[in-house]
Amino acid sequence: MNEPTVRIQKIRKDTVKTRLIVFGALALLLLVCSIFSEHLTPYDPYLQDLTNVKAPPSAEHLFGTDRYGRDMLSRVIVGSRTSIYSTLLLVGIVTALGTMIGVFCGWHGKWIDTVLMRISDMFLAFPGLVFAMAVAGVLGGGLQNAIIALVAISWPKYARIARSQTLAQKETSYLKAARLSGSGTWKIIFKHILPNIIGPILVTSMLDIGTMMMELAGLSFLGLGAKPPTAEWGSMMSDTRSLLSTVPWVTLAPGFAIFVSVMIFNLLGDTIRDYADPKSRGR
Amino acid sequence: MEPILKVENLTRVFTRKGQPDFTAVDHIGFELYPGECLGLIGESGSGKTTVVNMITRLLDATEGSIVLDGEDITQMSGKELRRAYRKMQMVFQTPTDSFDPRCTLGDGIGESLRNLGMSRAETKQEVARLLTECGLTPEFADRYPHQVSGGQCQRASIARALAVKPKLLICDEATSSLDVTIQKEIIALLNELRWQRGAKLSILFICHDIALVQQFCNRVLVLYKGRIVEQGVPDEIIRNPKDAYTKRLIESVL
Numbered sequence: 001m002n003e004p005t006v007r008i009q010k011i012r013k014d015t016v017k018t019r020l021i022v023f024g025a026l027a028l029l030l031l032v033c034s035i036f037s038e039h040l041t042p043y044d045p046y047l048q049d050l051t052n053v054k055a056p057p058s059a060e061h062l063f064g065t066d067r068y069g070r071d072m073l074s075r076v077i078v079g080s081r082t083s084i085y086s087t088l089l090l091v092g093i094v095t096a097l098g099t100m101i102g103v104f105c106g107w108h109g110k111w112i113d114t115v116l117m118r119i120s121d122m123f124l125a126f127p128g129l130v131f132a133m134a135v136a137g138v139l140g141g142g143l144q145n146a147i148i149a150l151v152a153i154s155w156p157k158y159a160r161i162a163r164s165q166t167l168a169q170k171e172t173s174y175l176k177a178a179r180l181s182g183s184g185t186w187k188i189i190f191k192h193i194l195p196n197i198i199g200p201i202l203v204t205s206m207l208d209i210g211t212m213m214m215e216l217a218g219l220s221f222l223g224l225g226a227k228p229p230t231a232e233w234g235s236m237m238s239d240t241r242s243l244l245s246t247v248p249w250v251t252l253a254p255g256f257a258i259f260v261s262v263m264i265f266n267l268l269g270d271t272i273r274d275y276a277d278p279k280s281r282g283r
Numbered sequence: 284m285e286p287i288l289k290v291e292n293l294t295r296v297f298t299r300k301g302q303p304d305f306t307a308v309d310h311i312g313f314e315l316y317p318g319e320c321l322g323l324i325g326e327s328g329s330g331k332t333t334v335v336n337m338i339t340r341l342l343d344a345t346e347g348s349i350v351l352d353g354e355d356i357t358q359m360s361g362k363e364l365r366r367a368y369r370k371m372q373m374v375f376q377t378p379t380d381s382f383d384p385r386c387t388l389g390d391g392i393g394e395s396l397r398n399l400g401m402s403r404a405e406t407k408q409e410v411a412r413l414l415t416e417c418g419l420t421p422e423f424a425d426r427y428p429h430q431v432s433g434g435q436c437q438r439a440s441i442a443r444a445l446a447v448k449p450k451l452l453i454c455d456e457a458t459s460s461l462d463v464t465i466q467k468e469i470i471a472l473l474n475e476l477r478w479q480r481g482a483k484l485s486i487l488f489i490c491h492d493i494a495l496v497q498q499f500c501n502r503v504l505v506l507y508k509g510r511i512v513e514q515g516v517p518d519e520i521i522r523n524p525k526d527a528y529t530k531r532l533i534e535s536v537l
């Protein structure tokens with residue numbers, strides 16, 4: 001390889017590393033914020049102060065106050081817990097479920113594979129969020145049902161990735177060697193297949209955190225997710241949207257929080273994908 | 284004498300969408316006796332790997348039967364098949380790909396022993412012994428496949444195959460991906476193992492190099508387009524080939 005290419009690769013490698021550190025730190029900060037949210041709020045997020053309602057942002061109340069005089073900054077901070085936790089829970093469940101189904105289909109093959117993949121085709125054929133709204137609507141709203149609805153629409157993507165990766169693994173000599181060693185299905189799946197395919201799957205789930213967070217907030221906004229008084233960003237926005245023209249900060253504060261978090265998780269996902277891609281690591 | 288491996292009418296037809304059926308292996312049959320080394324020779328694409336994949340039951344046969352040590356294994360699966368694998372092991376063509384990149388060589392060699400219920404400590408000892416027997420040092424157990432050379436990896440792969448003390452060892456072009464000097468070393472190792480074990484080890488040696496087969500095998504089968512076109516003692520076949528394809532094969536080497 002010639003000199004300039006090597007140098008470009010090195011520069012790219014360095015920037016990817018820097019980005020990884022920066023976005024990783026920001027995401028970690030968000031997580032820490034949501035864990036200790038109760039201790040970080042400047043005011044009690046549920047304390048009403050009727051002498052100071054609809055106050056615009058000021059030094060005292062950075063994001064202003066809502067129609068009951070509650071401090072918006074405190075409410076947004078407390079809301080981070082529900083929003084971020086339920087998103088991570090959702091992504092975790094989808095990844096685990098989709099991967100399990102995909103690996104099983106790929107390994108087992110035959111009719112089980114055909115049946116499950118047709119089912120996943122069916123799910124993929126519907127426009128995702130519309131379907132999730134229908135499911136959540138039927139189940140009757142609430143955060144838990146919103147998560148179930150989003151799991152239902154999101155698993156096929158993971159199942160597809162895991163399945164194709166498993167099929168590729170099945171053709172490798174080391175998997176044949178493992179079978180000849182007398183290892184059973186479970187040992188082969190957990191010891192040889194999963195460790196070798198989990199990389200690209202985790203990258204996908206990192207990239208999905210932002211999307212899932214938005215979809216969850218979207219369902220809440222439509223009244224199909226978290227319900228007041230639970231402080232959740234989506235439902236907070238929906239709750240106050242009639243005030244958008246007169247008291248915009250009440251709606252914009254949680255909106256801003258969603259925007260920033262989705263952005264951070266998306267950028268982190270992109271960076272991890274670049275980092276996992278051997279070409280950008282200059283190998 | 285009872286054959287250790289008896290294959291009859293073995294056939295594999297690949298069906299692909301939008302294409303006519305393709306018969307990769309066409310009604311072949313042969314026997315392999317204890318202590319014998321049988322060569323299977325043929326150009327690339329002649330169906331050699333398909334044959335061994337069916338014998339090891341990694342691929343289902345379309346037709347025919349496989350009898351290993353007096354036991355019909357053609358339809359076996361699950362536990363039964365895993366028991367059959369204690370009698371039959373395989374060395375693969377590309378050594379580095381035959382070990383899980385995320386496990387050490389020691390893990391790979393010891394996997395079958397652990398599956399037989401051997402303790403961690405015992406396995407470690409046995410792996411060290413096997414590595415030494417195959418011309419490596421026990422330290423290689425802690426290395427990953429990408430940390431050793433092709434030749435060293437193939438030695439480890441032979442150690443893995445020998446772990447369960449199989450009666451049948453299948454080498455699918457075990458030396459093809461190595462350069463000539465390393466090839467010689469691996470052949471020397473296989474020869475040594477053969478003489479030590481005598482009638483306790485039979486070898487099915489797949490190869491596309493007729494000179495190597497001549498050195499190493501008692502008997503040879505020539506495979507062409509999925510059929511056995513000629514069989515016999517290597518020296519005789521080379522001196523007096525009956526089939527047109529075999530003639531071409533020999534001329535290409537000389």
Ligand SMILES: Nc1ncnc2c1ncn2[C@@H]1O[C@H](COP(=O)(O)OP(=O)(O)O)[C@@H](O)[C@H]1O
Pocket residue numbers: 297299305307325326327328329330331332333334
């Ligand atoms: N899974 C498969 N599907 C379709 N065709 C296959 C498959 N595996 C092997 N073949 C075909 O069977 C023929 C024999 O292949 P193989 O047994 O690998 O040959 P060899 O090991 O002698 O080089 C080749 O023409 C190959 O394309």
Ligand SMILES: [Mg+2]
Pocket residue numbers: 331332456
């Ligand atoms: Mg082959």
